[in-house]
Amino acid sequence: MQLDERDLQLLHALQIAPRVTWTDAARILRAGRSSLVARWTRLRSAGLAWVSAQPGAGYREVTLSLVEVDCLPGARPDVLRAVCRDPRVVTVEESTRGRDLLLTVITHDLPELTTFLLDDLESLRGVARQRSHVATRVHRHGSHWRLDALEPAQEAAFQRIADEAPKGPSGTVPAALTPLIQALARDGRASAADLARTLGQNPATTRRQLHRVLRSGLLSFRCELAAEVSGWSVSSTWTARAEAADQGRAVTALASLPELRMCISTTGETNLAMTIWTRSVGDIQRIELLLGARLPFLRVRDNAINLRTPKRMGWMLDARGRSTGKVIVPSALLPR
Numbered sequence: 001m002q003l004d005e006r007d008l009q010l011l012h013a014l015q016i017a018p019r020v021t022w023t024d025a026a027r028i029l030r031a032g033r034s035s036l037v038a039r040w041t042r043l044r045s046a047g048l049a050w051v052s053a054q055p056g057a058g059y060r061e062v063t064l065s066l067v068e069v070d071c072l073p074g075a076r077p078d079v080l081r082a083v084c085r086d087p088r089v090v091t092v093e094e095s096t097r098g099r100d101l102l103l104t105v106i107t108h109d110l111p112e113l114t115t116f117l118l119d120d121l122e123s124l125r126g127v128a129r130q131r132s133h134v135a136t137r138v139h140r141h142g143s144h145w146r147l148d149a150l151e152p153a154q155e156a157a158f159q160r161i162a163d164e165a166p167k168g169p170s171g172t173v174p175a176a177l178t179p180l181i182q183a184l185a186r187d188g189r190a191s192a193a194d195l196a197r198t199l200g201q202n203p204a205t206t207r208r209q210l211h212r213v214l215r216s217g218l219l220s221f222r223c224e225l226a227a228e229v230s231g232w233s234v235s236s237t238w239t240a241r242a243e244a245a246d247q248g249r250a251v252t253a254l255a256s257l258p259e260l261r262m263c264i265s266t267t268g269e270t271n272l273a274m275t276i277w278t279r280s281v282g283d284i285q286r287i288e289l290l291l292g293a294r295l296p297f298l299r300v301r302d303n304a305i306n307l308r309t310p311k312r313m314g315w316m317l318d319a320r321g322r323s324t325g326k327v328i329v330p331s332a333l334l335p336r
Contacts, residue, residue: 001046003229006031008149010039011049014223015146016158018051018188019165028157040189047322048226051188052313053181054090055106055332056217059138062332063107064264066237066273067117068099068131075126076100082124084311087331088116092311095237097304099131102237106332110134133239133266133273139251140263142313143222145277147230148258166214173216175335180209181219185314185329188221219333224312227321232259232277235306236284239270241299247271250298259287270301281305 006029013025026033043049055062071079076094083089083103091104107113117132150158173181183198184190190198196206213219227233242250247265254263254274262275278284284303291298310317316326 001042001048003043003048005149007039007043008147009154010036011043011223011225011229012147012149013154013158014040014049014051014189015143016155017162017165018221018223020158020161024161025158028154043229044323047318047324048229049223050315050323051221051223052315052327053185053188053219053221053333054141054143054313054330056220059106059135059141061217063110063113064135064138065105065107065113065117066133066135066264066266067103067105067121068095068133069101069103069121069127070098070129071100072126072128075128079124079126080310082126083121084316085328086116086120087314087328088112089311090313090330090332091309093235093237093306094308094310095304095306097302099304102304102306106330108332108336133268133270135264135266135273137265138263139265140255140260142224142261143220145261147225166211167217173213173218173335177209177213178334180206181213181334182329184210184213184219184221185333186327218335222313224315224323226317226323227277230277232279234278234281234283235261235309236276236278236303237306238274238276238303239266239301240272240274241270241301242272242295242297246297250295253295257287257290259283272298275306276303 009029022033022036026036084092088105088107089103090106093102095102105116107116121127121130179199180195183195192207192210193203195210196203251263254260259276259278260274261277264273265271266273276287291300308319309321314328314330316324318324
């Protein structure tokens with residue numbers, strides 16, 4: 001499917017304000033409302049773009065960990081299927097260089113992560129070894145990554161709308177709202193009317209419940225793209241080390257890279273982990289040289305290409321990285 005400039009502008013807009021109304025989007029993009037709806041329907045139906053839910057509050061109220069998994073010979077497919085089914089494992093990548101799988105695991109707290117690592121993953125048939133890197137801080141995540149398709153004035157207009165979204169102190173959400181949260185995780189752009197139809201509820205009741213969930217800070221949303229849409233088709237994960245006094249300026253410098261998708265501080269011998277999207281494999285060496293020149297105090301220990309991503313933030317993807325429409329709702333999004 002060929003994407004034109006209008007498609008890219010719409011996707012950039014939804015990266016900034018994933019739940020913007022079609023009326024506001026049409027006004028800013030100077031397009032017809034029905035035309036935008038048709039474009040989004042086409043992109044979503046083809047698995048090229050979707051809006052997923054993720055933990056709110058900048059991941060500060062959950063525990064995130066990167067887990068490297070080595071499989072016994074011939075066991076990778078079975079292990080892959082098992083971890084993809086697990087709602088604690090939000091992203092699964094098949095990797096190069098010394099590991100079979102790289103898992104992004106999000107749990108409500110450290111005890112829940114401990115259960116996953118020491119009891120469930122350890123006993124999973126086919127797993128030979130595992131190594132975990134617990135995030136101590138999330139500096140940048142997928143919501144921050146942008147296409148470059150909008151005019152500055154349009155980008156600012158969508159940012160104002162994003163800043164006006166319901167916000168409040170992170171609060172508890174009753175378990176009774178779990179079905180609504182699950183529906184939002186499957187369609188992050190669902191309106192109150194859409195959710196009422198899905199759940200078979202009174203629209204006014206659903207509207208109040210949706211407002212409560214959005215204000216709670218439990219969820220945030222992001223527009224995801226298939227790699228072929230973004231043009232940044234090579235994903236790689238890097239680990240590095242910087243002394244404590246240098247971490248702040250390292251993160252600031254890394255955040256200026258347009259290729260940076262994710263950056264976290266972690267426990268362990270390496271205390272920084274990054275996901276970088278590039279247009280080609282050759283760009284990886286260019287970034288290595290760039291980091292060496294700009295950040296001589298940063299010691300890159302490893303970088304590995306992610307060959308396939310069968311699951312991203314709960315959404316199951318096909319071999320080309322397109323959404324299949326199947327979602328394993330992350331357990332960290334749901335009330336305990």
